[in-house]
Amino acid sequence: MPPGHTEENDHVVADESTPLLTNSSTGTTEGPQSPLLPKPSTTSNREDEEEKPLPKLQIFFLCFARLVDPISFFCIFPFVNQMIYETGNVNEEDVGFYSGLIVVAPFPISLA
Numbered sequence: 001m002p003p004g005h006t007e008e009n010d011h012v013v014a015d016e017s018t019p020l021l022t023n024s025s026t027g028t029t030e031g032p033q034s035p036l037l038p039k040p041s042t043t044s045n046r047e048d049e050e051e052k053p054l055p056k057l058q059i060f061f062l063c064f065a066r067l068v069d070p071i072s073f074f075c076i077f078p079f080v081n082q083m084i085y086e087t088g089n090v091n092e093e094d095v096g097f098y099s100g101l102i103v104v105a106p107f108p109i110s111l112a
Contacts (some may be wrong), residue, residue: 077103
């Protein structure tokens with residue numbers, strides 16, 4: 001009888017010694033003779049593989065893109081007010097409000 005079973009009602013009583021996994025076809029618990037994970041090989045696969053060099057050029061371009069992105073975002077600040085005034089058909093006193101909406105819009109969108 002597997003651990004945790006009682007004879008009177010065949011009800012499983014779980015305690016700290018009850019195995020978490022059982023063999024679904026036989027209802028028996030996995031023992032040391034049938035491991036869940038394959039045994040690690042004695043020879044290391046790392047020895048067989050060649051050491052691949054670090055892709056320094058790709059890393060450089062990624063760092064460059066991360067550096068240039070905020071610069072390209074902040075370069076629109078001097079021109080946004082003029083764009084709103086000329087193309088938006090809004091009153092001159094509302095230009096600041098709408099330019100603020102344009103500047104802040106990417107932040108909530110990036111959270112989605």
